[in-house]
Amino acid sequence: MVHLSPAVTAIKPATSTGQTLLGLIGEGIGPSRTPRLHMQEGQAQGLNIRYDLFDLHERNLSVADLPRLLTEIEAAGYAGVNVTHPCKQAIIPLLSELSPDARALGAVNTVLFRAGRRIGHNTDWSGFSESFRRRLGDADMAHAVQIGAGGAGSAVAYALLKLGAKKLTLIDADLSRAEALAARYAPLFPGAIIEAALTPDAPLRNATGLVNCTPMGMAAHPGLPLAAELLRPSLWVAEIVYFPLETALVQAARALGCKVSDGGGMAVFQAVAAFRLFTGHEPDAERMLASFAG
DSSP states (O other): OOOOOGGGTTOOOOSSTTOEEEEEEESSOTTOOHHHHHHHHHHHTTOOEEEEEEETTTTTOOGGGHHHHHHHHHHTTOSEEEEOTTOTTTTGGGOSEEOHHHHHHTOOSEEEEETTEEEEEOOHHHHHHHHHHHHHTTOOOSOEEEEOOSHHHHHHHHHHHHTTOSEEEEEOSSHHHHHHHHHHHTTTOTTSEEEEESOSTTGGGSOSEEEEOSSTTBTTBOSOSSOGGGOOTTOEEEEOOOSSSSOHHHHHHHHHTOEEEOTHHHHHHHHHHHHHHHHSSOOOHHHHHHHHHO
């Protein structure tokens, strides 16, 4: 028998027969549009979906409480959860198995609860890739600089290399993490130059594009992930933060005249793939895009 702790007693079971329970685990996720995406698409398909937020900060929890939280969510009858910062890598030891993509990336953003098993997937990389193709399809991929080599960064780096980046510089305050990610992907993409650096200053001098894969810009982490003077009009700029949609980076890049992709597209297309996994139903991507915009 699972005993609910005081910190998570707000977890509620299904309120009606046939209701599918989903959720999002992360920090600073109050403005997230993911619940609306899943519930509105579910409604359009005749599915009764309830999508809840499990904000670590709001519940006075930390990543160390993730094992307990995940157990209690599973015990309450949830079909699955999405996972965001800072839990995409910390959750892996708590899972029964990983999809090939999640295993290759070393990060999970979607967990299915199936017959006592916890199955981790990663829909971030395909979500970023589809958004990039739609918004920055003609971008010069000679040299991309990516700030952030954590869970989301792992997925985006994989996507950038699959999209044809000839050179990729991974920036992280923890240089060893950036180096480890570069080493992970070097054998998979032998035709690309993949390097690690501590700051973006020197790499950006000759770069063609920039991606932010840090939480900087989120509601709980306002601000820019780099010095504004490092931006220039010839750079394409991609953001993965989508709450708020108009991050400081997006605003600064647009003001300079850069080609910009905000985080909304990645949010929608990773949700499209996650909805398919959660429900077994084929989502309408265009309808989910409209739902996000509305």
